[in-house]
Amino acid sequence: xxxxxxxxxxxxxxxxxxxxxxxxxxxxxxxxxxxxxxxxxxxxxxxxxxxxxxxxxxxxxxxxxxxxxxxxxxxxxxxxxxxxxxxxxxxxxxxxxxxxxxxxxxxxxxxxxxxxxxxxxxxxxxxxxxxxxxxxxxxxxxxxxxxxxxxxxxxxxxxxxxxxxxxxxxxxxxxxxxxxxxxxxxxxxxxxxxxxxxxxxxxxxxxxxxxxxxxxxxxxxxxxxxxxxxxxxxxxxxxxxxxxxxxxxxxxxxxxxxxxxxxxxxxxxxxxxxxxxxxxxxxxxxxxxxxxxxxxxxxxxxxxxxxxxxxxxxxxxxxxxxxxxxxxxxxxxxxxxxxxxxxxxxxxxxxxxxxxxxxxxxxxxxxxx
Numbered sequence: 533x534x535x536x537x538x539x540x541x542x543x544x545x546x547x548x549x550x551x552x553x554x555x556x557x558x559x560x561x562x563x564x565x566x567x568x569x570x571x572x573x574x575x576x577x578x579x580x581x582x583x584x585x586x587x588x589x590x591x592x593x594x595x596x597x598x599x600x601x602x603x604x605x606x607x608x609x610x611x612x613x614x615x616x617x618x619x620x621x622x623x624x625x626x627x628x629x630x631x632x633x634x635x636x637x638x639x640x641x642x643x644x645x646x647x648x649x650x651x652x653x654x655x656x657x658x659x660x661x662x663x664x665x666x667x668x669x670x671x672x673x674x675x676x677x678x679x680x681x682x683x684x685x686x687x688x689x690x691x692x693x694x695x696x697x698x699x700x701x702x703x704x705x706x707x708x709x710x711x712x713x714x715x716x717x718x719x720x721x722x723x724x725x726x727x728x729x730x731x732x733x734x735x736x737x738x739x740x741x742x743x744x745x746x747x748x749x750x751x752x753x754x755x756x757x758x759x760x761x762x763x764x765x766x767x768x769x770x771x772x773x774x775x776x777x778x779x780x781x782x783x784x785x786x787x788x789x790x791x792x793x794x795x796x797x798x799x800x801x802x803x804x805x806x807x808x809x810x811x812x813x814x815x816x817x818x819x820x821x822x823x824x825x826x827x828x829x830x831x832x833x834x835x836x837x838x839x840x841x842x843x844x845x846x847x848x849x850x851x852x853x854x855x856x857x858x859x860x861x862x863x864x865x866x867x868x869x870x871x872x873x874x875x876x877x878x879x880x881x882x883x884x885x886x887x888x889x890x891x892x893x894x895x896x897x898x899x900x901x
Contacts, residue, residue: 567592628650
């Protein structure tokens with residue numbers, strides 16, 4: 533950004549705001565928030581109030597993003613113009629719901645209800661012409677052949693509207709989050725804005741600037757395998773491993789047993805007996821995966837009957853523990869009256885905080901003059 537300017541963000545598909553929080557902590561101002569699911573938006577507001585965060589200037593909106601292409605288009609345009617009036621750069625931030633591009637989800641692609649929202653988001657960008665945007669989604673949109681064709685079509689529309697783009701398949705482990713989670717990130721800047729920034733070349737976008745680890749090196753480390761489950765046991769991290777990438781490190785870092793959401797966990801129908809048969813570190817099955825305390829977690833996902841078990845407790849993970857695996861600050865709290873289903877759904881949908889923070893800092897650096 534030009535010296536003295538502020539970078540503002542209009543956030544869509546905001547969920548409970550994990551991605552937004554990364555941008556806030558990196559110095560961006562979240563100026564507008566839109567989330568369709570009422571419970572998630574309430575959690576967004578509750579968590580920010582607990583953290584003492586200033587509310588967005590142009591409000592919280594509980595609406596379908598398509599309304600900003602219809603009856604709310606004029607109001608959004610006015611808000612965008614007002615946000616830019618002091619010389620600030622303004623960008624759009626969004627991760628449209630992704631189960632239609634996920635093998636573990638519906639996999640309906642562009643024709644699914646959620647798949648169509650990716651087109652809606654791109655159409656919104658083209659209609660409103662923010663200075664820059666970030667589009668976030670599951671790797672299936674980028675790696676699966678039939679979904680990749682759709683992704684390339686969306687990029688073509690953005691290029692035709694005057695945006696230069698760059699993309700990367702990014703993993704949360706690279707930024708120090710204790711979770712093996714891939715996301716495709718598409719970053720775009722209007723070409724006339726690039727010229728104002730000193731004719732920067734989007735191909736030089738420094739994706740790896742704030743990465744702490746190389747994924748291939750992390751995957752090659754001698755992580756512990758499966759071990760007998762022992763309730764209440766205590767062990768030490770094996771030497772030579774980056775402890776900050778482990779489940780147990782983040783449980784301790786966030787003091788999960790004393791967190792306000794510590795008692796928020798679901799009780800599986802099969803009960804205690806089935807839990808006790810799963811070894812610590814056995815994450816090979818679709819459901820009833822028991823995490824290993826001295827490894828990173830598989831993707832934090834709690835839909836489609838997935839059950840993730842505590843490494844050394846006879847229960848499922850709590851919401852506090854799930855949020856720790858998303859590398860959220862310990863003062864991020866979900867509302868006590870939010871349903872357990874919605875708590876785990878919003879946590880599973882979210883972008884790991886450290887990944888969001890690292891990408892936000894990278895974008896901030898690139899937009900600086």
